[in-house]
Amino acid sequence: MKRLADALLGLEPKLRLRASQQLFATLLFLGCILILHYAATLSGAPRGLVWAWTVLSIGAQLLFYGLVRSGWSARTAEPSLTVPQIVVAQAAAAAAYPLSGPLSPLVLPISMLILVFGMFRLSGAAAVRLAWLSLAMLSGAMALAVWVWPRDVALPLVIGHWMMALVTFPGVAILTGRISTMRHRLREQREQLNQALARIEELATRDALTGLYNRRHAQSLLEQAWQRRQRGGSPFCVALIDLDHFKRVNDYHGHAAGDAVLCAFAHCAEQGLRTTDTLARWGGEEFLLLLDHTDTFGALQVLERMQAAVAQLLVPVGEELLRVGFSAGLAASQPDETLPKMLERADQALYRAKAEGRGRVVRV
Ligand SMILES: Nc1nc2c(ncn2[C@@H]2O[C@H](COP(=O)(O)OP(=O)(O)OP(=O)(O)O)[C@@H](O)[C@H]2O)c(=O)[nH]1
Known part of the structure; x- marks a missing residue:
């Protein structure tokens, strides 16, 4: 039939x-x-x-x-x-x-x-x-x-x-x-x-200031990557990125200048990424980079490229051109590790990157 x-x-x-x-x-x-x-x-x-x-x-x-x-x-x-x-x-x-x-x-x-x-x-x-x-x-x-x-x-x-x-x-x-x-x-x-x-989907998944994915959407993408990994899929990496001395920008140039720096950073950092990579605003001046199907070696290369691109970035604020730098903590997925545990490792690595002098990537 x-x-x-x-x-x-x-x-x-x-x-x-x-x-x-x-x-x-x-x-x-x-x-x-x-x-x-x-x-x-x-x-x-x-x-x-x-x-x-x-x-x-x-x-x-x-x-x-x-x-x-x-x-x-x-x-x-x-x-x-x-x-x-x-x-x-x-x-x-x-x-x-x-x-x-x-x-x-x-x-x-x-x-x-x-x-x-x-x-x-x-x-x-x-x-x-x-x-x-x-x-x-x-x-x-x-x-x-x-x-x-x-x-x-x-x-x-x-x-x-x-x-x-x-x-x-x-x-x-x-x-x-x-x-x-x-x-x-x-x-x-x-x-x-x-x-x-x-429009509603856009509002629910995007950060209003930078246009990047927001934390909620990043969480669900992380969950998906983690589930795939649990089912025997390829490894993925997560990096927590935090702008260095960002408070000074706000303090010396005002909140609007801080916002402009956040936007310029987001735009610049996103430029060199593949479509399978996701940069999201995790909160404040902290960003999360999710690199699916990527091992630590590949992730370090992406972050190095990002460091180099952001080092060239000059954000015009009034008469001045502001430079931006960031520190990052990198964690690669491990079998049998929960997602919160993996994010905690990335956070600890970021803490170490700050403690060791900023402007660097630390992996755990
Ligand atoms: N302009 C602007 N500032 C923000 C936003 N979200 C968070 N901040 C500011 O970001 C700053 C974060 O500063 P801290 O985390 O204390 O540290 P920092 O100056 O970046 O120094 P390190 O991270 O230690 O290098 C605070 O001044 C917050 O008010 C935002 O959406 N816009």
Whole structure:
């Protein structure tokens, strides 16, 4: 069963959805073709004509299914091919009218059903155009029926059918317009919601001053790295980084200057990192560097590069250019060690880096 479904619908999710909708429409319309074929056969219409209509109608349905299922329609502006399908189906329904004799009223609900398919995709204007086109085709078919078989076709009945189509086809088009406006509004609301969610996620994970990840998000990234390591994943390293003599910046130049230094440091330090490395603001003038899939040797290289880059950094504060330096404590993950224990080691290493004169990296 699954193999049959895969063969009929394909595997790619978008194509699968489109192909399943198309298959439903195709099966439904094949049913309608059978009904109209039955009506035309009963009416005594020329057999050759009835069979030509039936084969052409089924062929058109299978062709549309093939165009959608093969993925060809995805290259067009409207991959569901709604408009051409409605036009072709309405032409087939209209052609069935003169063939169906006394059962010709069956064409009316089928034509309506075809227009209803446009409700899911079309704009109001397109639906109105299609409704008028459908009405024009059906009117032509009715006129043909009256002209070719004047004795078999009751004109008052045909006029009744025509009035029915005149009222209901534009009615469906107007409803389609309303649904299209609702769809549009829903899409807008979904976009606004997605933007709001992205903003909330940003606020929840980012530090407002530096734009780096905040402590909460860094904690969850650390947890993930630690879990991976516990499951036998590759080692990772954590470095706690603290700006040296940062208090002086605040004391001599003011808090705003301190903020500018924090931002400049964050930007500069983040520059040389790989996408798998994470620099987060751990709190105050302390930062956490998480180096996934990295051993101590690799981590020391990253921190050396960072030291060199930050040594070149000059932060303009008023007339002055301030230099920035940092100390770091580095800890590599160890099997069977808890995360708090690992962070405690990094913190002790940072304490030693400060005690040993700052501007250095100490690893434990
Ligand atoms: N401007 C600014 N200052 C901050 C922020 N967060 C913490 N600080 C300041 O950072 C300073 C931290 O100083 P300390 O940890 O005492 O030490 P330090 O001067 O950096 O000296 P060492 O770390 O020992 O090299 C304090 O003055 C805090 O007020 C912030 O967001 N903005």
